[in-house]
Amino acid sequence: MADQIYRVNMSTLTFTVEEVPTAWMGLGGRGLTSTIVAAEVDPECHPLGPNNKLVFAPGLLSGTAAANSGRNSCGAKSPLTGGIKESNVGGTSAGIMAKLGVKALIIEGQPTEGKFYHLHVSKEKVEIVEAPELVGKDNYEVLDAMLEKYDKKVAVMSIGRPGEMRMLLSNISVKDPKGKLRSHGRGGMGAVMGSKGIKCITVDAESYKETTLADPEKFKEASKVFTQALKDNPISGEGLPAFGTNVLVNIINEAGGLPTRNFREGQFEFAENICGETMAENIKARGGDTTHGCHAGCVIQCSQTYNDKEGNYLTSGFEYEMIWAYGANLGIKDLDVIAKIDALMDDLGVDAIETGNTLAMAVDAGILAYGDGAKAYELIANDIAKGTFLGRILGGGVGNFAKLYGMVRVPVVKNQSIPAYDPRAIKGQGVTYATSTMGADHTAGYAVATNILNSGGHIDPLTKEGQVALARNLQIATAAVDSTGMCIFVAFPALDDPKCLPALIDMINARFGVSLTGDDVVNLGKNILKLERAFNQRAGLTSADDRLPEFMKYEALPPHNALWDFTNEEIDAFWDF
Amino acid sequence: MTITVKLFAQYREGRFKEEQRAYPEGTCAKEVVTELGIYEGRFPLGVLMLNGRHQPEEVELEEGDILSLFPKVGGG
Numbered sequence: 001m002a003d004q005i006y007r008v009n010m011s012t013l014t015f016t017v018e019e020v021p022t023a024w025m026g027l028g029g030r031g032l033t034s035t036i037v038a039a040e041v042d043p044e045c046h047p048l049g050p051n052n053k054l055v056f057a058p059g060l061l062s063g064t065a066a067a068n069s070g071r072n073s074c075g076a077k078s079p080l081t082g083g084i085k086e087s088n089v090g091g092t093s094a095g096i097m098a099k100l101g102v103k104a105l106i107i108e109g110q111p112t113e114g115k116f117y118h119l120h121v122s123k124e125k126v127e128i129v130e131a132p133e134l135v136g137k138d139n140y141e142v143l144d145a146m147l148e149k150y151d152k153k154v155a156v157m158s159i160g161r162p163g164e165m166r167m168l169l170s171n172i173s174v175k176d177p178k179g180k181l182r183s184h185g186r187g188g189m190g191a192v193m194g195s196k197g198i199k200c201i202t203v204d205a206e207s208y209k210e211t212t213l214a215d216p217e218k219f220k221e222a223s224k225v226f227t228q229a230l231k232d233n234p235i236s237g238e239g240l241p242a243f244g245t246n247v248l249v250n251i252i253n254e255a256g257g258l259p260t261r262n263f264r265e266g267q268f269e270f271a272e273n274i275c276g277e278t279m280a281e282n283i284k285a286r287g288g289d290t291t292h293g294c295h296a297g298c299v300i301q302c303s304q305t306y307n308d309k310e311g312n313y314l315t316s317g318f319e320y321e322m323i324w325a326y327g328a329n330l331g332i333k334d335l336d337v338i339a340k341i342d343a344l345m346d347d348l349g350v351d352a353i354e355t356g357n358t359l360a361m362a363v364d365a366g367i368l369a370y371g372d373g374a375k376a377y378e379l380i381a382n383d384i385a386k387g388t389f390l391g392r393i394l395g396g397g398v399g400n401f402a403k404l405y406g407m408v409r410v411p412v413v414k415n416q417s418i419p420a421y422d423p424r425a426i427k428g429q430g431v432t433y434a435t436s437t438m439g440a441d442h443t444a445g446y447a448v449a450t451n452i453l454n455s456g457g458h459i460d461p462l463t464k465e466g467q468v469a470l471a472r473n474l475q476i477a478t479a480a481v482d483s484t485g486m487c488i489f490v491a492f493p494a495l496d497d498p499k500c501l502p503a504l505i506d507m508i509n510a511r512f513g514v515s516l517t518g519d520d521v522v523n524l525g526k527n528i529l530k531l532e533r534a535f536n537q538r539a540g541l542t543s544a545d546d547r548l549p550e551f552m553k554y555e556a557l558p559p560h561n562a563l564w565d566f567t568n569e570e571i572d573a574f575w576d577f
Numbered sequence: 578m579t580i581t582v583k584l585f586a587q588y589r590e591g592r593f594k595e596e597q598r599a600y601p602e603g604t605c606a607k608e609v610v611t612e613l614g615i616y617e618g619r620f621p622l623g624v625l626m627l628n629g630r631h632q633p634e635e636v637e638l639e640e641g642d643i644l645s646l647f648p649k650v651g652g653g
Contacts, residue, residue, distance in 0.1 A: 042642075048622075089612065190620065231648075233650050234621070234623070234648065235650060235651035236647035238587070238620070238648075238649075239586060239587075239648065239649060239650040239651060239652075240651065240652060242587065243586055243588070243650070244652070245652030245653060246652065247651070247652055248650070248651070248652040248653075249646055250584065250585050250586075250647075251624065251650055254583070254585075254626050254629055254645045254647075255626065255629055255631075256629045267629075272592075276586070276588060276652075277585065277589060277594075302652070309625055319652075320652050320653070345651045437653070442653060443653060446653055448653070452624070452631075453623070453624065453651050454623060454624050454631075454648065454651070455651060456651070460630060460631065461631075462630070472645060489651070489652075489653065492651050559629060560629065
C-alpha cells in the first residue's frame with residue numbers, strides 16, 4: 001500500500017489518514033516537513049498556540065536497507081527562532097514510521113490547557129489517550145512505561161518536564177536501538193510538543209512491513225557502492241568509529257576556533273582532558289563501547305557508551321557539542337562530570353547546546369563560576385527541571401537570559417545559540433550561522449569540513465575568500481541530504497569520493513522508480529532553502545536577522561585575534577541563487 | 578632549533594602526544610612527517626598546522642614553532 005499522511009487534531013482529539021498529495025510524493029525528511037509547515041502553518045502564528053503544527057517525516061530512504069538512512073525530521077514554527085525549524089534525529093522512529101507507511105505525521109490544534117496525552121500510532125490508526133500518570137515524569141520513566149506496555153520494538157518519542165513547561169531549550173527525545181535516547185535537539189521542539197499536550201508518541205512496530213522498492217536489484221547494487229564509500233572514507237570509516245564526534249576537540253582547539261569561556265578565547269588549556277582521544281582511552285580502560293550506532297543500519301557507529309572509573313554506566317551518545325558546551329565553554333575539565341550532566345540532560349530532554357550556552361551566560365551573570373560542574377548539575381536538576389523562577393529564566397535559552405540580565409555579549413543568531421565553532425576563526429561556518437534559515441546551526445552547512453578538516457579541499461578559515469560560496473553550496477547539498485533520511489556524516493565521503501553521491505541518488509531512483517539526476521537533487525536543496533526563507537520572511541524575519549552577534553565584530557578572538565569582518569552585502573549575496 | 582610536535586588521533590599510537598624535538602635550521606615540516614614514519618603508515622596525512630594555521634608540508638620551520646599533525650578526522 002502507498003504511503004499515507006497521518007493527521008492528528010489535538011483540539012478535537014481525532015485523527016485522519018489521508019492520501020499523499022502529488023506535490024509531496026517526491027519529498028521526505030526536511031523537504032517534506034518544511035513544505036508542510038510552509039503550506040499549512042500561518043507564519044505569523046504563535047509557535048506555542050493552536051495554529052502551529054508539529055510534523056514528523058522520515059527520510060526518502062528511511063526504512064530501507066540503505067546504510068545510515070535512519071534519520072527522522074521534525075518540523076514546526078520554532079518558538080526559539082520565530083522562524084521555520086527542522087531538527088532531525090537518529091533513533092528508531094524514522095525506520096519504523098517508514099515501514100508502517102507513514103509519509104508524515106502532522107499534529108495540529110491544541111487540547112484543554114494542562115492535559116497531556118499519549119499518541120499510539122499503528123496501521124491506519126492513531127489512539128489518543130489521556131496520560132495523567134505520565135505528567136511530571138522525565139524521558140527514561142516514560143520510556144520504561146512504554147516498553148512495558150508494548151513490544152520492545154516500539155518507537156518512542158517523548159518530552160520531559162522542561163517540554164511540559166514549554167521551555168525554549170527543551171527537545172524531543174527518541175528511543176535508540178539500545179534503549180537510550182537521541183534528540184530532536186534544537187529550536188525548542190519539545191516546547192511545541194508540550195504545547196500540543198503530547199507527552200509521548202509511540203509507533204507500533206508489530207504490524208510493520210518492509211518498504212517497497214521499485215527496482216530491488218538496482219537498489220542493492222547502489223546500496224553496496226554507497227556502503228563501501230562510507231567504509232572506505234578515512235573519516236566515516238576510521239576516525240569517527242574510533243574516537244567519536246569528540247575527535248574534533250583537539251583539531252578545533254589547535255586551529256584556535258574552540259569557543260572557550262563563553263566565546264572569549266579560541267583555545268581551552270584543558271582540551272586534552274576532554275578530547276576524543278582521552279575519551280577513547282577511558283572507554284578502553286573502563287569497559288563501555290566506542291562503537292555504537294544511533295540508528296539501525298548505521299555503518300559509521302560514531303556513538304558510544306561511556307562508563308565511570310568503576311565501570312558503571314554513565315552515559316551514551318556523548319557527543320562533541322555536549323563536551324564542548326560544558327568543557328571548553330563552561331570551563332569544566334573533568335570528562336566524567338560532563339558525562340553525568342549529559343545523562344541528566346538526556347533524561348530531562350534539553351538541548352545540549354542551548355542549555356550549555358545559557359549556563360555560560362549564567363557565569364557572566366554571577367550565578368556560578370567557570371568549571372563548577374556541581375553547580376551546573378544542580379541548576380539543571382533543581383532549577384530547570386523543577387521550573388523555579390531561575391529555572392524558567394535559564395529555560396528561555398541564551399537570548400532571553402541575556403535580555404533579562406542586561407547582557408551585551410549574546411552568542412546567538414536568530415535567537416538560537418552558536419555551536420562549537422567560533423565563527424570569527426572559522427569564517428565559512430560563520431556564514432552558515434548567519435544565513436541558515438534555522439538560526440545558528442552547524443549541521444545546516446558544515447563549512448568546518450573544508451575550513452579545518454581538509455574535506456572537499458581547503459579554504460583558509462581565517463580569510464573571507466570563497467566562504468560565502470562554500471556555505472551556499474554546503475547548505476544546498478545539506479537541505480537535500482536532510483530529505484533523504486541520511487546521517488549528515490555521509491557528507492565526508494560525498495565531498496571526497498565521486499562514487500558516493502551518484503550511488504545515493506541511484507538508491508532514491510531505485511526506491512521510487514524515478515530518474516533523478518544530480519542537478520535535480522541540487523534543485524531540491526535550493527527549493528527547500530528558498531521556501532524556508534520565504535516562510536521566515538512572512539514570519540517577520542529580514543536580512544537584518546542574517547547577522548552574527550555584534551560583539552564578534554569588535555571583540556577579537558585569541559589566539560589569532562580574529563574578528564567577524566564580513567559586510568552585510570557580502571553576507572546577503574549568499575541568497576543569490 | 579626546538580620544535581614542539583603534537584600528534585593526534587591514530588598518530589599517537591606507538592609514538593607520542595607531544596614532544597619538544599631538536600632539528601637543524603632550515604628543516605621543513607615534511608622532513609618531520611617523514612621522520613615520524615607517517616607516510617608509510619596506514620593513515621595518510623590529513624591536516625598539518627603550524628602555530629594553529631594550515632600549511633603545506635613544504636613549510637619551513639622556525640625556532641619555537643608548534644607543528645600539529647592529524648590524520649583525516651571529522652565529526653559535527
